[in-house]
Amino acid sequence: MSSQSSVAFIGGGNMARSLIGGLISRGTAPGDIHVSEPVDVLRDALAADFGVQVGADNATAAAAAGLWVLAVKPQVMRAVCEALAPLAQTNRPLVVSIAAGITAAQLQRWLGGGVAVVRTMPNTPALLGAGVTGLFASDEVDAAGRERAAVLLSSAGRTVWIDDEAKMDAVTATSGSGPAYIFLLAEAMEDAAIAEGLPADAARALVLQTILGAARMLTESGEPPAELRRRVTSPGGTTQAAVETFEAGGFRALVAQAIANATERGRQLSAAND
Numbered sequence: 001m002s003s004q005s006s007v008a009f010i011g012g013g014n015m016a017r018s019l020i021g022g023l024i025s026r027g028t029a030p031g032d033i034h035v036s037e038p039v040d041v042l043r044d045a046l047a048a049d050f051g052v053q054v055g056a057d058n059a060t061a062a063a064a065a066g067l068w069v070l071a072v073k074p075q076v077m078r079a080v081c082e083a084l085a086p087l088a089q090t091n092r093p094l095v096v097s098i099a100a101g102i103t104a105a106q107l108q109r110w111l112g113g114g115v116a117v118v119r120t121m122p123n124t125p126a127l128l129g130a131g132v133t134g135l136f137a138s139d140e141v142d143a144a145g146r147e148r149a150a151v152l153l154s155s156a157g158r159t160v161w162i163d164d165e166a167k168m169d170a171v172t173a174t175s176g177s178g179p180a181y182i183f184l185l186a187e188a189m190e191d192a193a194i195a196e197g198l199p200a201d202a203a204r205a206l207v208l209q210t211i212l213g214a215a216r217m218l219t220e221s222g223e224p225p226a227e228l229r230r231r232v233t234s235p236g237g238t239t240q241a242a243v244e245t246f247e248a249g250g251f252r253a254l255v256a257q258a259i260a261n262a263t264e265r266g267r268q269l270s271a272a273n274d
Ligand SMILES: NC(=O)C1=CN([C@@H]2O[C@H](COP(=O)(O)OP(=O)(O)OC[C@H]3O[C@@H](n4cnc5c(N)ncnc54)[C@H](O)[C@@H]3O)[C@@H](O)[C@H]2O)C=CC1
Pocket: 010, 011, 012, 013, 014, 015, 016, 036, 037, 038, 039, 042, 058, 071, 072, 073, 074, 076, 080, 098, 099, 100, 121, 122, 123, 124, 176, 177
């Protein structure tokens, strides 16, 4: 039976799982969460771990809820939306997409038009409630819809509204993909520490706690990153030797180019999956 307060997840993969975990830990009743997922082991795990309603049919899950979370890959989004269009036209749900690159206009068109669509970009720390999500609302979304989308995503961490949809690809490249950049840095630091002779377990412990400690200083001290860096960097000391090496190697330009390429890939995903 359809309930306006229920949520349907179309696709029950990694991000859906993170968001579902967040919703349940914030008090959403498992019975109010419906998930459609074609892979039976993923379905079974969601039912076992969270007690949510699971099934293989997207329309069945969607028919049960006033809020749809489209959590499939960009490559299958068009087919998924077109199959749900008749239901979208009769039920007029609030539709939240988490897909990289897929625009609100595309979702609108595939769902038959006139549907309230919120395009969002969460990230994987959502699993711990420590994520951040950029949100863009189409014109059809009213204040209550914006509030509902923000509450949904706030179970995964912080939320940031983006007024210009063209900027959503930059959000994807910054915070959506961003955790991977930090993981890459962790890999590289660990490898380097081992190369300097540290045992692997010590290298990992030192690197992980350094990243955690630095992230806490960034978020809790109120100081800008450049000032925090300055305080670690004694003149003529070890940090200066390392930072000068990063700068000489074009570290900032490399980061800028990486984020520019990720932004461009977001635009390409939109065109490739139209
Ligand atoms: N992984 C990440 O860090 C982030 C991913 N995203 C976006 O989230 C979306 C999902 O990504 P992940 O969870 O990483 O991928 P995933 O592959 O883990 O999840 C997608 C799920 O959709 C299911 N699926 C495939 N075809 C389906 C269909 N026709 N109907 C219903 N379900 C279907 C798959 O079996 C899979 O379990 C993507 O659009 C991605 O761009 C957004 C933010 C961050």
